[in-house]
Amino acid sequence: MGHSRPTLADVAGAAGVSVSTASLAFSGAGPIAAATRERVHAAASELGYSGPNPLGRSLRSGRSGIAAVVIGDQLRRSFRDPVSVQVLDGLVSTLGQMGLGVLLVPGMPATEGTTGVDPLLETAPMDVAVLIWGSREDDPALLSLQRRGVPVVIGEGPAVEGVPVVGIQDRRGSEELVRHLADLGHERIAVVSLPFGGPRRCAVVSPERMTELRWTPTKHRLEGFQDAGVVPTMVVEAAASLVEEGQAAGRLLLDVEDPPTAVVAQSDLLAAGVLLAARDLGMRVPQDVSVAGFDGIDLPWLAPDVLTTVAQPLAAKGEALGQTVAALLAGEQPEPALLPVTLRTGTTTGPPRT
Amino acid sequence: MGHSRPTLADVAGAAGVSVSTASLAFSGAGPIAAATRERVHAAASELGYSGPNPLGRSLRSGRSGIAAVVIGDQLRRSFRDPVSVQVLDGLVSTLGQMGLGVLLVPGMPATEGTTGVDPLLETAPMDVAVLIWGSREDDPALLSLQRRGVPVVIGEGPAVEGVPVVGIQDRRGSEELVRHLADLGHERIAVVSLPFGGPRRCAVVSPERMTELRWTPTKHRLEGFQDAGVVPTMVVEAAASLVEEGQAAGRLLLDVEDPPTAVVAQSDLLAAGVLLAARDLGMRVPQDVSVAGFDGIDLPWLAPDVLTTVAQPLAAKGEALGQTVAALLAGEQPEPALLPVTLRTGTTTGPPRT
DNA sequence: GTCCGGGTTCGAATCGTTTCGAGGCGTCGC
């Protein structure tokens, strides 16, 4: 046994018991005399044995205790968004309480230009995977995981046969928000949308581009307009949910002859960017233009303004994802979850200028 | 073999070769006839076998392919800081290229009031662990890992015997920044510091509290003042590196009889909060008060102001951590790394009012 | 014809743990 780390067999030998008994002393499963357990633990600390090797345990039990969280895109981009972070936070703590660790896996290969999926997705140990956001029907990551036989949970994504989804009432929330603006008297409402999927860009959306819309939350939040019976005067697609992008999009929308009287951004960060753009252009909010967001995150630097937005329960979403994972591991077929949202009116929306 | 997933043995049987040959066909190690490999792969796709089971492979090789990243505190808090996120991003992609997955592990137990460390730290499979920030000499996580025999890399932490550290020139950067302010003529310079370690609070630091300073970057950035020959008129400790905290600290510092003419915040987020506090109090920057930060992150909503700050190479830090991990796994004894920083003067610092 | 060697393939051992059924021993009940 040389100088390598001691194994359960070493401990058993030192304690004068069989390997199976030593295992029992650690796992606690099955009956074992207190004295024996004591003796085994003593031998263990004597030898510097720090508990059963997870690798051996995993092989035997067939479980790794690891849940992979697949990040749709670049980590940097994803994590700059507080929405993602708060969901991830809820997920990590929920899974942690179940004894599951979270393995971060990029959804796309690290080296640009490569097709296929990140090798980790194909080779890393995992009992279950969560596509936390940004998944699509034809997601190569999804296909790869299904081929491996790994159970999958999708957050904020499309309905896929046999894959449980956890989402929020994007559509209804958006509808409420649009109605709020319509009730205030707005007739010219523009949209700054989240990415459509596919190549990222910050640009006015053409009718053709509209047909390429793949990303589910973007789609649902747009559909809220239909439900409210309002047609946006213009849609600008942002390359990511970031303040800078919102600012660029805001310039595109507001720096024109006849700007809209209200702008609905599909995320709070984008809305914040639009506010900055309005400020840059010397427009007052909400007198010259109303601005609304989506998500309900804290934006302390917006004070004294308060953003009108649709608040979603972010920590609860992470928790719901965790519960779904638990159900999946227990062999159940979890129902899709659709969490409620609430309209939160702030100071950035008001009646249009007459 | 019923309905469970096929194993290498099944594939070998179907292909009419031995298990060892089948293994060779997948791993690519060792000589194998092209025709044989072909046949094995055909049998594999026939049976729906998607590559060797990572659990079995791990047990045999003794490697899990997993690097644990220990988050010092609550995930939420950590990830709201772009600094952490950018480092993590660099780390994940560097490790990913080496085929290592990143397992997120909370440094403290999820349930409040519990002592000890998160159970994941003790039981999860890992080849190496990175204490990415916020580590201390007596860190229970560190001790636990050392007992398990897991090699550890510390980011931004104290020098611990036998544990490689990756940090930045906190002290020198801070010194340069303070000299910059002194050169401008400032004599009354206050500090908003990062947490000291231990109980978190936002309060003026008393002499006793000063002796409890444990967190390394906080300490080094304060030492920069000594090197520049300047004694801060006041130090306020923030509970976390967040805008809200900086704002609260800023009020504490600026809303007094005779406020300092310059405030050095130990992070850009804190500095941004101080700027907000100054604005709330009707103070002009830099005419009434100069404000400087540390880190060099993007703060688009600060525009048109540009924060004077000490920029650190965040992605490079993540990369350096990754390289250190690689060296450690290769059995080397990596040297501690100290990455360079650069003073970046913006529009938020200027001469004091005369 | 025999021997040699390169190129492939195979068997068997091994990684460290869990689990299952069997067995040992002491005690209790009749």
Place this chain on the structure above:
DNA sequence: GCGACGCCTCGAAACGATTCGAACCCGGAC
């Protein structure tokens, strides 16, 4: 006093793969 029953402990068989040395087959050389 004997049988039955509990409580513990043990041995052995997985779990799924890698790896090392041995065995094998074939062609070429002497």
